[in-house]
Amino acid sequence: MSASVASGRQLTFSAKPWREHLEEALFPPLVALLVALICGDLLILSYGQSPAAVYRLLLEGTWGNAYGFGQVLYKATTLAFTGLAVSYGLRAGLFNIGGESQLAAGGFAAALAGLALPVGAPLVIALPLCMIAAGAAGGVVGAVPGYLRTRFGAHEVITTIMLNFVVLALLNWFIAGHLHVPETLHTPEIHAGVLPRLADIDSRFHGSAANLALVVAIVVAVAVWFYLFRARGGYELRAVGLQPDAAEYGGISVGRVWMRAMTWSGVIAGVGGINYVLGYKHYYEDGFASGAGFLGIAVALVGRNHPIGVLVAAFFFATLSQGGLAIHAFVPKQMMDVLQGVVIIAVAMSVPEVTRVLRGAHRRSDA
Amino acid sequence: MSAPAVLMEGIDKSFGPVHANRGASLEVSKGEIHALVGENGAGKSTLMRILGGLMKPDAGRVEVNGHDVTGWSTNDAIAAGIGVVHQHFMLVPTLSVAENLVLGCEPKVRGIVMDYDKASDDVRKLSNDTGLVITPDRLVSDLSVGEAQRVEILKVLFRGARILVLDEPTAVLSPPEVRELWTVLRRLRDNGDTIVLITHRLDEVVELSDTITVMRAGQTVARIKTADTTPAEIARLMVGREVSLSAGKRVQPLAQPTGPRPNQGLEVRNLTVMGSRGIRVVEDVSFSVKPGEILGIAGVEGNGQTELIETLAGLRPVFAGDIVIDGVDVTRRTVAERHTAGLSHIPEDRHRRGLILEYTVADNLILGVEKLFSKHGVIDRDKVGQNALHAIQSFDIRPPNPVLAARALSGGNQQKVVVAREMGRGFSVLLASQPTRGVDVGAIEFIHQQLLDAREHGKAILLVSAELNEVLALSDRIAVMYRGKFAVVMPSAEASEEALGEYMIGAKKGNAA
Numbered sequence: 001m002s003a004s005v006a007s008g009r010q011l012t013f014s015a016k017p018w019r020e021h022l023e024e025a026l027f028p029p030l031v032a033l034l035v036a037l038i039c040g041d042l043l044i045l046s047y048g049q050s051p052a053a054v055y056r057l058l059l060e061g062t063w064g065n066a067y068g069f070g071q072v073l074y075k076a077t078t079l080a081f082t083g084l085a086v087s088y089g090l091r092a093g094l095f096n097i098g099g100e101s102q103l104a105a106g107g108f109a110a111a112l113a114g115l116a117l118p119v120g121a122p123l124v125i126a127l128p129l130c131m132i133a134a135g136a137a138g139g140v141v142g143a144v145p146g147y148l149r150t151r152f153g154a155h156e157v158i159t160t161i162m163l164n165f166v167v168l169a170l171l172n173w174f175i176a177g178h179l180h181v182p183e184t185l186h187t188p189e190i191h192a193g194v195l196p197r198l199a200d201i202d203s204r205f206h207g208s209a210a211n212l213a214l215v216v217a218i219v220v221a222v223a224v225w226f227y228l229f230r231a232r233g234g235y236e237l238r239a240v241g242l243q244p245d246a247a248e249y250g251g252i253s254v255g256r257v258w259m260r261a262m263t264w265s266g267v268i269a270g271v272g273g274i275n276y277v278l279g280y281k282h283y284y285e286d287g288f289a290s291g292a293g294f295l296g297i298a299v300a301l302v303g304r305n306h307p308i309g310v311l312v313a314a315f316f317f318a319t320l321s322q323g324g325l326a327i328h329a330f331v332p333k334q335m336m337d338v339l340q341g342v343v344i345i346a347v348a349m350s351v352p353e354v355t356r357v358l359r360g361a362h363r364r365s366d367a
Numbered sequence: 368m369s370a371p372a373v374l375m376e377g378i379d380k381s382f383g384p385v386h387a388n389r390g391a392s393l394e395v396s397k398g399e400i401h402a403l404v405g406e407n408g409a410g411k412s413t414l415m416r417i418l419g420g421l422m423k424p425d426a427g428r429v430e431v432n433g434h435d436v437t438g439w440s441t442n443d444a445i446a447a448g449i450g451v452v453h454q455h456f457m458l459v460p461t462l463s464v465a466e467n468l469v470l471g472c473e474p475k476v477r478g479i480v481m482d483y484d485k486a487s488d489d490v491r492k493l494s495n496d497t498g499l500v501i502t503p504d505r506l507v508s509d510l511s512v513g514e515a516q517r518v519e520i521l522k523v524l525f526r527g528a529r530i531l532v533l534d535e536p537t538a539v540l541s542p543p544e545v546r547e548l549w550t551v552l553r554r555l556r557d558n559g560d561t562i563v564l565i566t567h568r569l570d571e572v573v574e575l576s577d578t579i580t581v582m583r584a585g586q587t588v589a590r591i592k593t594a595d596t597t598p599a600e601i602a603r604l605m606v607g608r609e610v611s612l613s614a615g616k617r618v619q620p621l622a623q624p625t626g627p628r629p630n631q632g633l634e635v636r637n638l639t640v641m642g643s644r645g646i647r648v649v650e651d652v653s654f655s656v657k658p659g660e661i662l663g664i665a666g667v668e669g670n671g672q673t674e675l676i677e678t679l680a681g682l683r684p685v686f687a688g689d690i691v692i693d694g695v696d697v698t699r700r701t702v703a704e705r706h707t708a709g710l711s712h713i714p715e716d717r718h719r720r721g722l723i724l725e726y727t728v729a730d731n732l733i734l735g736v737e738k739l740f741s742k743h744g745v746i747d748r749d750k751v752g753q754n755a756l757h758a759i760q761s762f763d764i765r766p767p768n769p770v771l772a773a774r775a776l777s778g779g780n781q782q783k784v785v786v787a788r789e790m791g792r793g794f795s796v797l798l799a800s801q802p803t804r805g806v807d808v809g810a811i812e813f814i815h816q817q818l819l820d821a822r823e824h825g826k827a828i829l830l831v832s833a834e835l836n837e838v839l840a841l842s843d844r845i846a847v848m849y850r851g852k853f854a855v856v857m858p859s860a861e862a863s864e865e866a867l868g869e870y871m872i873g874a875k876k877g878n879a880a
Contacts, residue, residue, distance in 0.1 A: 230745055230746060230748075231741075231744050231745050231746065232737050232738065232740075232741040232744050232745065232746050233744060235730070235733075235737055235746055236737065238726075239723050239726070239734065242723050242724075242725050242726070243719070243722075243723045243724065245719045245720050246719065246720050246721065246722060246723050246734065247723070248682060248702065248720075249680070249682065249702070249712070249714055249720040249721065249734075249735070250702075250734040250735035250737075251701065251702040251703035251705075251706050251735050252703075253701070253703075
């Protein structure tokens with residue numbers, strides 16, 4: 001279709017104006033949001049409530065006060081980690097459904113590290129050590145499906161789902177059988193590596209769980225962006241995700257990239273464990289992940305697999321989740337789960353990365 | 368005089384900034400074979416998509432058999448008897464020929480169970496009527512490419528098509544299969560069917576068509592009777608300038624290859640490669656390509672050429688034998704290590720292997736050499752941009768925009784990106800597999816010149832092509848591959864299309880030196 005560019009030989013640099021790129025990226029999520037809002041209206045009406053009043057309440061309870069906003073930030077932090085983990089895998093053409101167990105394993109390892117460190121160890125030493133422990137644990141859980149895929153061709157969707165059961169059961173066994181504080185299902189409290197809360201910096205956030213893990217999440221998002229779009233490894237990773245045959249032809253070891261991508265995806269999800277363990281409760285509790293790993297899939301999809309998009313999507317899903325609590329007096333908070341589902345379905349239908357992974361490597365005919 | 372079968376006038380169609388058709392026209396008389404020719408990106412496919420109802424024109428008028436049908440749907444087009452045979456087969460491989468043909472309108476017993484016997488009979492009858500011989504009960508997955516294409520043609524005829532549009536039907540066929548197809552098309556025409564043939568191959572146009580429409584840059588530049596023209600004139604109309612048709616021209620032996628360092632070329636010894644079903648797809652093949660030499664491999668597709676090239680490139684494991692590139696034994700080496708040893712590779716399928724379609728032209732130009740464009744693991748974007756500008760200028764890649772996705776380029780320009788990349792890096796051995804497939808005349812000439820220049824610079828080149836003309840025109844020596852072996856290797860001075868053809872279909876066996 002080069003026919004129309006006969007005039008002149010000067011070189012043009014702009015393929016698409018950035019505005020067009022942005023529109024392409026934002027359009028599907030915004031339509032999804034609109035669809036969800038309409039569904040929400042109908043649901044609220046069916047409970048005999050006024051949509052306007054309920055939405056106002058929702059906004060007041062989330063962004064309208066510092067406590068609510070802090071809670072949204074806290075929830076968004078974990079979702080950012082798991083969303084980044086899923087999107088990182090998808091960029092390599094892998095669907096990591098194991099975020100749930102990678103997150104849990106990371107949190108568990110962070111708690112163990114925190115317990116092992118001497119009381120009062122300085123944060124600058126304790127935090128990196130706890131994060132390394134969390135990342136390593138998540139990385140191991142991610143590496144196993146990566147290895148199975150590379151070595152035996154076992155599909156990572158199956159293996160990560162199955163590994164979720166194995167890892168969560170193992171963790172439950174450790175906690176229930178060995179490490180718990182009597183009468184509870186959590187470890188003793190750690191005294192090293194505890195992250196400051198936002199409330200410690202700005203007292204208006206008092207009571208909310210938001211903590212400095214938020215900053216770690218943003219740093220990780222920027223790092224992921226840089227790696228994917230500026231580093232050679234990211235060039236190769238995306239090549240494998242888009243067209244494994246072409247990557248192989250170019251001398252990229254597809255298996256090695258898959259292995260590495262699954263491992264790092266697990267690392268990112270694992271580090272997410274610090275939000276709860278180091279930032280909020282200061283112990284590991286059985287079942288703390290409670291779906292955040294799975295919701296990471298939706299966050300990655302709505303965020304269009306872009307690190308910045310993932311941060312925005314994490315914030316959005318956290319708002320829905322916190323908002324559910326705020327409106328519970330008028331309509332059941334499960335309504336928010338329904339809305340989440342609607343958003344996920346609407347976006348999933350329009351995200352090219354998903355269709356590509358589900359359909360396998362695709363080919364397209366010449367124009 | 369009856370109304371023309373197809374009349375398209377003043378057709379305009381844009382895709383964003385790309386103006387694919389601007390005032391294009393087409394007039395096809397009833398009962399003729401009409402060739403639609405033009406370079407890649409000239410707007411042929413767009414025009415045919417409009418005719419087939421896949422797209423609506425921005426402006427212009429479409430008439431079929433005298434009725435205004437502008438902006439109709441695919442269902443309307445099918446109902447009116449328009450049948451499009453696509454370049455890429457659209458068959459279900461796990462179903463039989465008959466099942467594929469009746470798909471969507473299956474004959475049923477009492478409206479529930481599919482009536483296989485009736486389907487088979489219908490297909491057999493149609494097959495006899497048209498001369499498209501095929502066994503209805505065979506699985507499509509067992510068919511050869513030529514047979515699969517016959518099924519595609521039968522499929523549209525089965526739906527009652529009287530106006531057939533064939534998009535590059537011979538791109539994947541061997542010479543005997545092409546001849547068979549010609550017979551069938553002539554027979555259909557003599558039965559009163561109308562045929563529109565999209566093609567790049569001028570010899571086909573001249574041999575088969577009654578009338579020719581030439582398109583260039585979205586416009587119709589000529590409509591001529593085939594009898595009144597010559598291949599050279601058609602080529603000139605397509606490209607808009609004089610083109611040297613390489614067919615018939617032979618390379619002259621080189622005196623002494625030039626180069627900074629003696630290149631030792633490619634050496635292959637007793638190479639055997641296993642296929643997916645445990646068959647030896649390449650069996651005990653030995654040859655060498657000297658620096659400054661082009662060894663051409665001719666053969667009907669599917670005789671092991673693809674597997675041979677993929678194995679040499681490191682994309683398939685070696686079962687037995689040795690591969691030596693410029694003195695380095697690379698038999699067990701990875702793709703990347705072979706690059707380092709001096710191997711470059713123009714793959715046969717640019718969409719699957721050669722390009723990452725979503726990547727920009729600039730990013731595609733560093734695939735496989737991305738290490739050279741990065742420092743401490745970070746890609747040097749300035750260097751990538753400079754490299755892209757240089758390649759775009761020296762290879763005349765259009766549109767000249769390094770940040771455009773490779774997908775947005777026409778086939779010929781996509782191929783130029785691949786060729787620019789593979790010939791732009793230091794190499795001593797080049798594997799060129801179907802280097803001009805689906806590429807327009809102007810780009811073919813350009814790519815051929817690049818290959819000849821590389822030869823002059825002392826590169827060893829292994830050329831695989833389904834185009835006998837191409838092999839004959841470029842090679843110093845020619846090997847014919849038949850059932851995984853070299854049936855013959857001969858100096859190209861002694862080769863002719865007829866002689867090679869006999870080896871290609873296995874009618875003759877020679878001494879594979």
